[in-house]
Amino acid sequence: MSSEPLRFQVLSRCAESRARVGRVETLHGGFDTPAFMPVGTRGSVKGVLPQQVAATGAQILLNNTYHLMLRPGSELISRRGGVHRFMGWNAPILTDSGGYQAYSLASMNRVDDDGVTFKSIVDGSEVRLTPERAIHVQNELGADIIMAFDDCPPSIDPAVVAPEQERLLQAMSRDERAQGGKKRGRAYDHAARLDTANERTIRWLERCARAHGRASSQALFGIVQGGTDLDRRTWSAERVCQIDLPGYAIGGVAVGESGDQIARVVRHTAPLLPDSRPRYLMGVGYERDIVDAVRAGIDMFDCVLPTRNGRNANAFTRTGQIRLRNQRFAEDDGPIEDGCDCYACCPGAHGWSLPGAIEGGGGVFSRAYIRHLFMAGEMLGPTLVSIHNLRHFQRLMVDIRDCIAGGGWAGFFDRWPVAAAMRD
Numbered sequence: 001m002s003s004e005p006l007r008f009q010v011l012s013r014c015a016e017s018r019a020r021v022g023r024v025e026t027l028h029g030g031f032d033t034p035a036f037m038p039v040g041t042r043g044s045v046k047g048v049l050p051q052q053v054a055a056t057g058a059q060i061l062l063n064n065t066y067h068l069m070l071r072p073g074s075e076l077i078s079r080r081g082g083v084h085r086f087m088g089w090n091a092p093i094l095t096d097s098g099g100y101q102a103y104s105l106a107s108m109n110r111v112d113d114d115g116v117t118f119k120s121i122v123d124g125s126e127v128r129l130t131p132e133r134a135i136h137v138q139n140e141l142g143a144d145i146i147m148a149f150d151d152c153p154p155s156i157d158p159a160v161v162a163p164e165q166e167r168l169l170q171a172m173s174r175d176e177r178a179q180g181g182k183k184r185g186r187a188y189d190h191a192a193r194l195d196t197a198n199e200r201t202i203r204w205l206e207r208c209a210r211a212h213g214r215a216s217s218q219a220l221f222g223i224v225q226g227g228t229d230l231d232r233r234t235w236s237a238e239r240v241c242q243i244d245l246p247g248y249a250i251g252g253v254a255v256g257e258s259g260d261q262i263a264r265v266v267r268h269t270a271p272l273l274p275d276s277r278p279r280y281l282m283g284v285g286y287e288r289d290i291v292d293a294v295r296a297g298i299d300m301f302d303c304v305l306p307t308r309n310g311r312n313a314n315a316f317t318r319t320g321q322i323r324l325r326n327q328r329f330a331e332d333d334g335p336i337e338d339g340c341d342c343y344a345c346c347p348g349a350h351g352w353s354l355p356g357a358i359e360g361g362g363g364v365f366s367r368a369y370i371r372h373l374f375m376a377g378e379m380l381g382p383t384l385v386s387i388h389n390l391r392h393f394q395r396l397m398v399d400i401r402d403c404i405a406g407g408g409w410a411g412f413f414d415r416w417p418v419a420a421a422m423r424d
Contacts, residue, residue: 006145006219006246008033008278008299012405018271018297021404024060024278026092026144027217028084031059033278033299034400036290036393037094038306042067043077043087046307047383048390050089055343055350056387057394061089062302065137065147066098066105069129070122074140082142094302095143096282097134097208097223100152100251102127111151113200131207139214147249148208150223151200155255157190194227197252198236201225205243219246221280227252228261230268237272248273249280250298254289263292270297287316287396287419294400306393310386313374317392319417324371324385332367336384342391344370344384 007025014020022033038045038053041064045053053061063083068074077086084090102109102116109118115130134149205222212220222240226232241248250269253262266281270293273279280300281293290301309316313324317337322329324336335345343350344365365384373381396416403409413420 003216004246005215005217006278008247008276010275014295014404014409015407016409017295019294019400019404020297020299021401022278022299024092024299026219028093028144029059029091031092032397032401034290034294034397034404035060035300036397037062037300037302038390038393039064039302039304040087040089041304042071043083045390046311046386047379048307048386050087052343052387053089053390054091056390057398058390060092060094060144063087063093063095063141063143064098064101065095065134065141066101068095068141069098069137070120070127074137078140078142082140084142092145093143094145095138095141095147097147097149098129098137099134099149102129113203115149131204132211135208135211135220136213139212139218142214143218145219145221145247146212148201148205148220148222150204150225150251151197152225152252152255153193153197153227154190155227155252155257156261157188159188159190190227191229194225194229194232197225197227198232198239201236202239205240209243209245221245221247221249223249223251223282224269224273225252226265226269228257228265230265233265233269234272237269241272241274245277247278247280249282249300251282253281254283254285254303259286259289262289263296266293266298267296273297287393287416290393290396291400291416291419294404306389307386310389311382313371313381313385315385315392316389317418318415324367324381325374326371329367329371332371333364334367335364336367336370336388337392340388340391340395342388344388 008022010020010022012021024031024033037060038058040061043063068077077083080086083093102118105121109116115128117126117128120127131149138146201223208220222243222245224233224236224240226236250266253265270279278299279297281298283303284290284293284301285303315322315324315336337345341349370381370384403412
């Protein structure tokens, strides 16, 4: 491995789309692309041991800068050798900048041209986050890939948001809500807000690049903003990519838009990013969105869906989600999904078997048993479904890579009906 913090190589390309298979190498090892990163928000993929996460096929994790900055603190993690050693994951890690959480999760925040001020969700104290501070924290955490601090605005105009997307209003900062928004008239100017975010994102990226103190060991990615406005996406991409970085990301998607809007933005923006660098679509998501984005040329994904849904008894399958609390599973002795090789569905595939001679020696955690665990409030239920969901997305990525390298998508959507709702 050279002294570069990240190397990316495109190994094969799809003849019928912009999809490509690649390999990223970091100082903590490599990962294959297209890649799905499980989210370990606070230095832990909730309820799942690092060894179990690795057994699902995951090769890289995402940690959340905002939460680790507040607790236990990046200084403490740095004194313990960095986030890899702290959480027991000796493989690549990516940290986000903390900016989105500062805007969307805090009970109070003020965004200005220099940064954002917010109340800590831990103790209510006032915290100031600037581009320099975001980079300093990530330098202390020590992840292999770190993200620039960006200004992430509402992707669509809150004044015209559909009722089911009302939660988007909660992502607006306090000063934006005071200006107007849906509930306080029409003073809020969405176009102006997108322009402000684009301009801040560029200025803040420049400050991040200057502040980056570990450029030889950590790869800094820039982030393209612009909402659902394609002209503004072009403007942002052109300027972000003028700064030479190891990789680039599309931000500000999957925050309330429809699937069609996400696809439209990604298909437009992905080809604007350098072909020789990894392209990362932040916060996506569902199988059909991942496949669509891969075919547009995206290489990296992350999402909380596998574990968040797993903790709520919602299991992903190739034909769609199933809700294991449903009464119809009370006496179902089958696995979560026939043919799945995850630890929950097929323990024997992982060298583990139930005591005694139980049909085939491997045993199975049945739907009936897992439903019982949830109904009884047992912790094992969320763990088993989370493991299954994590493996589901890694199986999806393996099949995607095989299709690209093998020369075509014939049969893919028969194997993955859940991803068949492709948008032309």
